[in-house]
Amino acid sequence: MNSAFVIWRDPITTMWQPVAKLTELDGIYTFSYTRGALNKKFIPFPRMSILEKEYVSHELLPFFQNRLIPERRPEYYTMLSWLDMAPGPNDPFEILSASGGARKTDNFRIVKVPQKSEQNEYRLKFFISGIAYISDEAKHDLINLDNMIFLPCINEDKNQADSNAVAIINPKTGRRLGYYPRYLNEDLIRVNRMLGVTGSELLTKIRVLKVNLSAPEQYRVFCESVTSWPDGFSPFQSDSYKLLVGQAN
Numbered sequence: 384m385n386s387a388f389v390i391w392r393d394p395i396t397t398m399w400q401p402v403a404k405l406t407e408l409d410g411i412y413t414f415s416y417t418r419g420a421l422n423k424k425f426i427p428f429p430r431m432s433i434l435e436k437e438y439v440s441h442e443l444l445p446f447f448q449n450r451l452i453p454e455r456r457p458e459y460y461t462m463l464s465w466l467d468m469a470p471g472p473n474d475p476f477e478i479l480s481a482s483g484g485a486r487k488t489d490n491f492r493i494v495k496v497p498q499k500s501e502q503n504e505y506r507l508k509f510f511i512s513g514i515a516y517i518s519d520e521a522k523h524d525l526i527n528l529d530n531m532i533f534l535p536c537i538n539e540d541k542n543q544a545d546s547n548a549v550a551i552i553n554p555k556t557g558r559r560l561g562y563y564p565r566y567l568n569e570d571l572i573r574v575n576r577m578l579g580v581t582g583s584e585l586l587t588k589i590r591v592l593k594v595n596l597s598a599p600e601q602y603r604v605f606c607e608s609v610t611s612w613p614d615g616f617s618p619f620q621s622d623s624y625k626l627l628v629g630q631a632n
Contacts, residue, residue, distance in 0.1 A: 404416075434627050465593065505610045
């Protein structure tokens with residue numbers, strides 16, 4: 384079974400919140416809205432206007448399919464390269480989640496629900512955010528990052544824009560290289576708190592998978608966060624992730 388959440392950015396507050404969940408089991412896709420979709424500024428997707436209804440399909444729904452580059456286009460193989468994936472059959476959930484499933488002028492991201500690894504680890508693949516705003520020296524650091532290096536990260540709890548902000552640091556220079564995706568911060572910090580972290584320096588290590596020198600900045604550095612999976616942890620458990628199916632209006 385594969386599951387992924389659709390994360391939406393409120394255009395006014397710029398805060399991210401989950402609005403829907405997609406699950407695939409034996410070729411059957413099930414789509415449901417979450418409590419985050421109750422935000423008055425959120426507009427339901429075309430032909431799926433009833434928030435409390437469960438939608439079932441034998442095909443990947445258009446909202447998700449339209450975020451996948453068709454295999455016949457050359458950009459498809461470019462994106463696979465940026466995602467460090469080999470050509471051939473690839474899980475659309477993996478492609479959408481790793482890339483974020485974003486489109487131009489778009490306020491949505493897609494995040495696959497992580498499963499505990501065989502090494503009892505919490506892992507998520509992502510592109511470093513905020514590279515456009517780092518210093519020129521830090522951008523030079525990115526060019527020289529060694530593949531497979533591990534980067535430390537810290538919670539910037541005094542960050543006025545987001546107290547959950549997680550900065551990714553170059554251990555050699557101490558410079559900030561960018562940020563962990565904002566819509567994934569909450570669980571990452573929760574995992575670290577469950578592991579006993581009380582300060583700003585997190586136990587999570589950021590593994591550099593691929594540096595894409597010719598890619599746009601939002602696809603420049605592809606990474607994977609690696610954290611021990613604490614006992615009792617389940618991802619995406621806050622109230623806004625709960626499904627609306629079966630609830631009264």
